[in-house]
Amino acid sequence: MTETFQGTDPSQLDDHAFAVWAAEQAGAVLLEVRAAADERGLEGKALKDAGDAAAQEVLARVLGEHRPDDAVLSEEAADDKVRLEASRVWIIDPLDGTREFSEPPRDDWAVHVALWQDGDLVAGAVAQPALGETFNTGTPRQVPARTADRPRIAVSRTRPPAFVEALAAEIDAELVPMGSAGVKVMSVVRDLADAYVHAGGQYQWDNAAPVAVARAAGLHCSRVDGSPLVYNEDDTSLPDLIVCRPELAEEIIAFVRAHGTD
Known part of the structure; x- marks a missing residue:
């Protein structure tokens, strides 16, 4: 490399x-x-x-x-x-x-x-x-048109959150288990998934670089309620995020606002 x-x-x-x-x-x-x-x-x-x-x-x-x-x-x-x-x-x-x-x-x-x-x-x-x-971000990927018939949501391979399982049922999505937070975000960049939705607790270092890369690729990035992701805050916790294809953002945010993440 x-x-x-x-x-x-x-x-x-x-x-x-x-x-x-x-x-x-x-x-x-x-x-x-x-x-x-x-x-x-x-x-x-x-x-x-x-x-x-x-x-x-x-x-x-x-x-x-x-x-x-x-x-x-x-x-x-x-x-x-x-x-x-x-x-x-x-x-x-x-x-x-x-x-x-x-x-x-x-x-x-x-x-x-x-x-x-x-x-x-x-x-x-x-x-x-x-x-x-x-x-x-210097040579960003251009995410291709979606290739899957059903939306694919990247989730933890050991502890997928229940609210994401409910979201998947609501939008007829498939859950795709995999490792690190960065890898999950890159799976959306790589067209291996269409969304990564997380609310189980993260820190700024868990998603800063992945979000920068995802934004450069043209993906939607926000908190689960649709508010902006803010970095270099005193509190290093940044507990939730959505990274997804732009066309899925409104539906995912609406589900979270209606049902929460508990």
Whole structure:
């Protein structure tokens, strides 16, 4: 993945390309951690922890070196409140989908790198290293016309929420189980699903980069009540979202407003 940037000074990359480069640097290290897991005796929680630590170290280092004036909000680091006064904040999830990462050869885990600037997301990349792809805002996917007869809703493979099952019944949709939040959003970008609807609790780093990429691809992104997704807030919780094809948004939001998410 990273061959594209060989010989390039990352400090000179624009923010879109830098997000890709940074996500792929972390992704390459995660693949190395996974490949060496048997030799190091890593499995389960130990493999998850090793992946989190390795990817955080890479992203912290490259951001500190090549974007030293920017603030950072990361799942794997203490929340430095200086970000609340900063005009540029990188919102990162070094390893989204630790469960799937710890279950080789699953590919439904990701690295999230997003840039918030002056009130909104302006760049982002979601790397799926085991898939060999990085979805990004610099060269966004153009989502093709829907190919499925019934709407497909991406859901957790371990704990699909009951309200989404009720939504699926209401709009005659099929539920498609898969791993990380980023992978679920990218499944809509990739036309593997038509919507991802979540209300079980997330944080800004879980969806900032995926939402930036999904917006660039022309998808609808909002809270489940239709209100905007807001980032770099003091409270890092961002518990619910909808990412879907624009033609499904009104119907999904109307269902949630009528029935709630309990």
